[in-house]
Amino acid sequence: MSWQATVLTLFPEMFPGPLGLSLAGRALEGGVWSCTAQDLREQGLGRHRAVDDSPFGGGAGMVIRPDVVDAALDATQVPADVPRVFLTPRGRPLRQQDVQRYAQGPGLVLLCGRFEGVDERVLQSRQIEQVSVGDYVLSGGETAALVLLDACVRLLPGVMGSEESGVEESFSEGLLEYPHYTRPAVWDGQNVPEVLLSGNHAAIAAWRQTQAEEITRERRPDLWSAWLARREKNGAAAN
Numbered sequence: 001m002s003w004q005a006t007v008l009t010l011f012p013e014m015f016p017g018p019l020g021l022s023l024a025g026r027a028l029e030g031g032v033w034s035c036t037a038q039d040l041r042e043q044g045l046g047r048h049r050a051v052d053d054s055p056f057g058g059g060a061g062m063v064i065r066p067d068v069v070d071a072a073l074d075a076t077q078v079p080a081d082v083p084r085v086f087l088t089p090r091g092r093p094l095r096q097q098d099v100q101r102y103a104q105g106p107g108l109v110l111l112c113g114r115f116e117g118v119d120e121r122v123l124q125s126r127q128i129e130q131v132s133v134g135d136y137v138l139s140g141g142e143t144a145a146l147v148l149l150d151a152c153v154r155l156l157p158g159v160m161g162s163e164e165s166g167v168e169e170s171f172s173e174g175l176l177e178y179p180h181y182t183r184p185a186v187w188d189g190q191n192v193p194e195v196l197l198s199g200n201h202a203a204i205a206a207w208r209q210t211q212a213e214e215i216t217r218e219r220r221p222d223l224w225s226a227w228l229a230r231r232e233k234n235g236a237a238a239n
């Protein structure tokens, strides 16, 4: 059974978009995953298929109606064990461990907001998870959904070849990844770090670990503190 992505959106033509190319595109063609984009307007109201209305309490912008989203969720006919996710800047920040969990499941139903967002009641009554792809505001949930799908699909079995393996990459161990170098060995007056030319695998692994730790400490104090705490806990458990 393929991993099933179902997207509820006002712009179904945006899917699979860039995910129809390269690794994800080949996996889509090969049936590793499927992508169905369902137009929220199919459940729109009246002659104009309206999906939104003005916010109670006043203020700028429009809000997507709960009855429209509710009917669109019913229309997907996706099994109940598939997580429902609303992409929103108010959501939990997306992390690699969430992506791993989603990729191990049967798929995702993704709700893409537009305008000011979606009426809160349907998010609560349908127990929809809320996920953010970063602390900035996009014009719609579609590009956020593409980010989430890209991150999941590349982890599905058989999608990445061994040369693109996700085992050692950023976040897999809680650290950012070490820097990479390729030919030429000298470029623009800059040498490749000597140890990488040494053929000494233990020394290379140690250098990469130190680099990963330093880069994480400098760039992401949040990840660094969490990694230190985990190391301390594991050390305590081992003693």
Ligand code: SAM
Pocket (backbone or CB within 6 Å): 086, 087, 088, 089, 090, 111, 112, 113, 114, 115, 116, 117, 118, 131, 132, 133, 134, 135, 136, 137, 138, 139, 140, 141, 142, 144
């Ligand atoms: N009024 C909302 C707020 O301030 O939180 C922003 C609405 S935004 C213009 C329209 C839609 O884009 C949102 O409903 C959401 O689906 C999507 N979106 C915007 N930024 C996002 C982010 N950082 N992560 C996930 N989805 C986002």
